[in-house]
Amino acid sequence: MKYKSTRGSIDSISFTEAFLMGLATDGGLIVPEHIPSVDIEKLRGLPYKQLAFEIFKLFIDDIEENNLKRLIDKSYSSFDTPEVAPVVKKDGVYILELFHGPTFAFKDIALQFLGNLFEYALSKRNLSMNILGATSGDTGSAAIYGLKGKKSVNIFILHPFNKVSEIQELQMTTVEENNVYNIAIKGTFDDCQYIVKSIFSDLEFKRRFNLGAVNSINWARILAQIVYYFYAYFKVEADDLYFSVPTGNFGDIFAGYVAKRMGLPIKKLILATNSNDILYRFVNFGDYSIKGVVQTMSPSMDIQVSSNLERYLYYLFDEDAAKVKGSMEMFLRQKSLSFDKELLEKIRDDFESYTASEQDTLDTIKDMYEKTGYIIDPHTATGVYAALKSNHKDVICLSTAHPAKFPKAIQKAIGRLPEEPETISKLKHKSKKMSVLDNSISSVKEFIEKSLKK
Numbered sequence: 001m002k003y004k005s006t007r008g009s010i011d012s013i014s015f016t017e018a019f020l021m022g023l024a025t026d027g028g029l030i031v032p033e034h035i036p037s038v039d040i041e042k043l044r045g046l047p048y049k050q051l052a053f054e055i056f057k058l059f060i061d062d063i064e065e066n067n068l069k070r071l072i073d074k075s076y077s078s079f080d081t082p083e084v085a086p087v088v089k090k091d092g093v094y095i096l097e098l099f100h101g102p103t104f105a106f107k108d109i110a111l112q113f114l115g116n117l118f119e120y121a122l123s124k125r126n127l128s129m130n131i132l133g134a135t136s137g138d139t140g141s142a143a144i145y146g147l148k149g150k151k152s153v154n155i156f157i158l159h160p161f162n163k164v165s166e167i168q169e170l171q172m173t174t175v176e177e178n179n180v181y182n183i184a185i186k187g188t189f190d191d192c193q194y195i196v197k198s199i200f201s202d203l204e205f206k207r208r209f210n211l212g213a214v215n216s217i218n219w220a221r222i223l224a225q226i227v228y229y230f231y232a233y234f235k236v237e238a239d240d241l242y243f244s245v246p247t248g249n250f251g252d253i254f255a256g257y258v259a260k261r262m263g264l265p266i267k268k269l270i271l272a273t274n275s276n277d278i279l280y281r282f283v284n285f286g287d288y289s290i291k292g293v294v295q296t297m298s299p300s301m302d303i304q305v306s307s308n309l310e311r312y313l314y315y316l317f318d319e320d321a322a323k324v325k326g327s328m329e330m331f332l333r334q335k336s337l338s339f340d341k342e343l344l345e346k347i348r349d350d351f352e353s354y355t356a357s358e359q360d361t362l363d364t365i366k367d368m369y370e371k372t373g374y375i376i377d378p379h380t381a382t383g384v385y386a387a388l389k390s391n392h393k394d395v396i397c398l399s400t401a402h403p404a405k406f407p408k409a410i411q412k413a414i415g416r417l418p419e420e421p422e423t424i425s426k427l428k429h430k431s432k433k434m435s436v437l438d439n440s441i442s443s444v445k446e447f448i449e450k451s452l453k454k
Ligand SMILES: *Cc1c(COP(=O)(O)O)cnc(C)c1O
Pocket: 105, 106, 107, 138, 139, 216, 246, 247, 248, 249, 250, 251, 252, 253, 300, 301, 379, 380, 400, 401
């Protein structure tokens, strides 16, 4: 399988080149040259790691099979269950628990794999790389846990200062390995993301420091996330199956879209947002326009510009790269895009969307707890809210984080704290390591230069 950019200036690169590149050098996002279709019957009932291997093989042809198997095995052995992504049924909704990895959020599923992939590919090529990324909380900790102590890589992670949860901050900043650099920016997540994008577009700087990306624009992350849609589908096996996905950067739900295009018989994807509802407006009204970011109790979804939407637009525009490029440039100027009736119908063939207010989120956590004793985190709650609101019979809701990562919201919703895994309690005694920087591109560039000179 070869890869190309959504903006048309890159094509025929290998999988390894694609994931090492991160953001495409023409400013677009990397997509496979075609989306392979699968024989569903061959995948039914496979254990998680084997399923991952069968799916990855369709997209990766430049890593030998035994090495790929080894990387998969190493990546998913760090999970606390061999199932990796178990499905439970609560209050009529199937819950796909994606929080069994080392940082208790679904991002571990992609980032444990990506960390091993980087180490493997870089060592093999005798290269080293500096990973630069922005996080609203969960990506950062999952990326750091994926890469800490790995050979041939350093990692610089920007997070909005004081705007991530206490546990997210602890997870990121208590890591001792000296290939990890935490940068707290005095601004919002969108500011962090903007700084990272701008640094990547400075090609001279990017080359000089051999920068790579692990945020959800990296194709390998999307790839790793495709697997659990298949896994959950086989666990439930209903006709007319829907997936409800708590969405921020459109990465996780885009993986579901790819799974659907590969032939997984998903009826539709239900896109759940919190009060940051740009994607809800996109799906329901064809209105993709920026409003200010509001802070909610589901901070990993406090996002207005969804960096992965461009991948979906590419398919919405029937793989017309020029049209994608034009639209993204227009979006940069106008801060909004609108979609006509015909396109909106196409969007609505794939998605439906609901938006959960803060009160809806609290009520959903409370109802679920009162009916079943099961505690869901506030991100998952937006997905469960959307699943129930949709009124479809069989919905699998992606549970994207363990409730213990968001104790304040849980306390507020049900009047008690969730049980805390021991790995989290232990972090509270460790010292934190981070650098607080001004909200500017130059301060981050200077920091990187200074750190790597040592
Ligand atoms: C990142 C994250 C999301 C949103 O995922 P996207 O791929 O950005 O849409 C939802 N919930 C949690 C807990 C997350 O960490």
